Amino acid sequence: MEKYDVFICHNSQDKPEVGKIKSSLQSQGIKTFYDEDNLIAFKKWKKQLQDHISEVKAFLVFISNNGTGPIQHEEIDFFLKEVLPKNSEIQTGLVILRNTVEGIINTVKNSYPEFKDFHYCDFRKEELNSMNKLILAITGREPESQSIITQPKSLTKTPQQPPHADSISLEGIDYRELTELLSESKWEDAWENANYLTYKLMLNAVGKTQEDQLTKEDVKDFPCTDLYKIDKLWVEHSNGKFGFSIQKEIYLSVGGKPDGIFNQSIWRKFSDLVGWVGKDANGCNFFYDSEEEFTFDISAHKGHLPVLIEDYQEIIIDIFARIEACPQFNKDPLKLLNSHLGFQPDTSAIKAVEIINSLPNI
Incomplete structure (x- = not known):
């Protein structure tokens, strides 16, 4: 089985941006496992993913406003339960993609508290510098060239939208x-x-x-x-x-x-x-x-x-x-109204009006 330096754990909705970062890593001689590039046809895909997660030197979790995908969840769970406890030397952490809101990051950290101990790479900041830091963290050396690291205009023109309320x-x-x-x-x-x-x-x-x-x-x-x-x-x-x-x-x-x-x-x-x-x-x-x-x-x-x-x-x-x-x-409109107003569910309409009228003017 071919071995890779980095496993790219990502939500499939983030492939346009993650794919560009993957190409930048590869241009620096970093062997990356990326599902659509490296999964072998006619073999069980879950086993392939788990086998490669067990062998890589670095496991990177990419996060965006799209949250974490279902397959990404399985990859993270397997890594945290089966791989990290046996190999504390493996590099791991979050890679925060552009425009990601803090609420998403906190949700991921609460779901996987193990990542709280690792500093993350933040692409919400200046992208060229973030890419250089990512390469340095993986290889221990500065990138050989910076010309291939810049993001394409097509990506910068269409930033990810924050989650709907x-x-x-x-x-x-x-x-x-x-x-x-x-x-x-x-x-x-x-x-x-x-x-x-x-x-x-x-x-x-x-x-x-x-x-x-x-x-x-x-x-x-x-x-x-x-x-x-x-x-x-x-x-x-x-x-x-x-x-x-x-x-x-x-x-x-x-x-x-x-x-x-x-x-x-x-x-x-x-x-x-x-x-x-x-x-x-x-x-x-x-x-x-x-x-x-x-x-x-x-x-x-x-x-x-x-x-x-x-x-x-x-x-x-x-x-x-x-x-x-x-x-x-409960489809009872009075109980719903009482809930929104902070009253007891069985408060009568007349009593509710009395309470409201007794409140001081603001």
């Missing part, structure tokens, strides 16, 4: 990648990647990283706007087949109550309807407890996804209770 929640969570995955759910692994990303985004929404677990306490105070956003994306892109609110409807249909109290009998009925139950070799039923047992496909039972693999039996019951408490899921 609707894609960033009040907690600073960026939902563009989840939207992209669910909208491209016809592709292989899209549903599974979306399910994985959903859990990670939920951890981020409560200030945790992917190394943590979502607890009952986290769910009880989970941000309603984020829960509603996640659920809405799943419901819309599955045509009403998947989503927490869909699961809640099924749970209520078998006699469940959205009170956060686990009932074994109700759980059996619910799990059977959403397809979370299998049969062992003796024909006995058992509840799924590993990722391989679930079906990440639109052909799955209604309500089958999303599934939070870690302690999902208890967590999902608490999510149903949280949905019940969140006004965004």
Whole structure:
């Protein structure tokens, strides 16, 4: 297997800019692994990526306003879990592409705290100097020529747009990648990647990283706007087949109550309807407890996804209770108004007017 100096981990949407940087690195004699250039046809692409990640001298993660892509997530996870612990000498860090907003960088760092320990290369500053610094960091020497490093005019004329306000929640969570995955759910692994990303985004929404677990306490105070956003994306892109609110409807249909109290009998009925139950070799039923047992496909039972693999039996019951408490899921306009005004959900219209009138003029 041919060995490379650098593995370029990037979002496919960033190929125009990343490709130019790759060419500049190659012009300095740096052997770069770049998927569309170096993947061999008719061989398993995931194994090829992992094999090369394990052998390179430097693993560079390129970040832009497009966020990190689903394949990029897999590459980063493999590197941090399987490669970096065994080879502390490997060079790694973030390469920040032009016009990237701080919120995106912070999201990536929160998702992968390991990168907080490494200084990053910032192309938002003067590009020629940034390219020189990148080459120096990889090779330990100044670039031989600077004429090939400048960015093409076509790139500088069309800067990346910052994320739309609707894609960033009040907690600073960026939902563009989840939207992209669910909208491209016809592709292989899209549903599974979306399910994985959903859990990670939920951890981020409560200030945790992917190394943590979502607890009952986290769910009880989970941000309603984020829960509603996640659920809405799943419901819309599955045509009403998947989503927490869909699961809640099924749970209520078998006699469940959205009170956060686990009932074994109700759980059996619910799990059977959403397809979370299998049969062992003796024909006995058992509840799924590993990722391989679930079906990440639109052909799955209604309500089958999303599934939070870690302690999902208890967590999902608490999510149903949280949905019940969140006004965004309630179509009662008075409760929605009370929520926006900061009043209790059951505050009457007359009482709300009295409270507003009692406020001092500003």
